Amino acid sequence: xxxxxxxxxxxxxxxxxxxxxxxxxxxxxxxxxxxxxxxxxxxxxxxxxxxxxxxxxxxxxxxxxxxxxxxxxxxxxxxxxxxxxxxxxxxxxxxxxxxxxxxx
Numbered sequence: 001x002x003x004x005x006x007x008x009x010x011x012x013x014x015x016x017x018x019x020x021x022x023x024x025x026x027x028x029x030x031x032x033x034x035x036x037x038x039x040x041x042x043x044x045x046x047x048x049x050x051x052x053x054x055x056x057x058x059x060x061x062x063x064x065x066x067x068x069x070x071x072x073x074x075x076x077x078x079x080x081x082x083x084x085x086x087x088x089x090x091x092x093x094x095x096x097x098x099x100x101x102x103x104x
Contacts, residue, residue, distance in 0.1 A: 004071045005071050005074075008070060008071060008074065011070060011077055012067045012070070012071075014063075014081065014084070015059060015060075015062070015063025015064075015066065015067060015080075015084060016063070040101050040102065040104055041101075041102060043098075043101050044097070044098035044099075044101040044102045045098070047094045047095075047097045047098045047101065048091075048094050048095055048098045049094075050094065051090055051091050051093060051094020051095070051097075052091045052094060054090050054091075055087055055088060055089075055090040055091035055094075056091075058087035058090060059084055059087045059088065062080065062083050062084055062087055063080075063084065066079075066080030066083070066084070067080075
């Protein structure tokens with residue numbers, strides 16, 4: 001991007017920042033949990049992990065194609081940002097499912 005369109009360098013950093021926001025923290029489980037509660041925590045962890053992985057892949061693919069497209073046609077920037085937001089929501093849905101599972 002810096003070679004083709006140097007004025008669009010700052011706009012090209014947005015997909016990198018959005019991919020970095022897909023980091024979730026885990027927590028320690030107590031050892032006295034029953035088996036059903038342990039499986040709920042396993043499901044919650046898988047929900048967050050797999051949805052974060054899917055969101056990361058989506059943001060990476062859209063970010064790469066969007067930055068290349070924005071270099072050729074600057075009007076594609078708004079569309080790229082919208083698609084990146086929709087991809088980011090995938091990780092949020094996994095977090096919501098994990099919160100529901102962990103509160104049961």
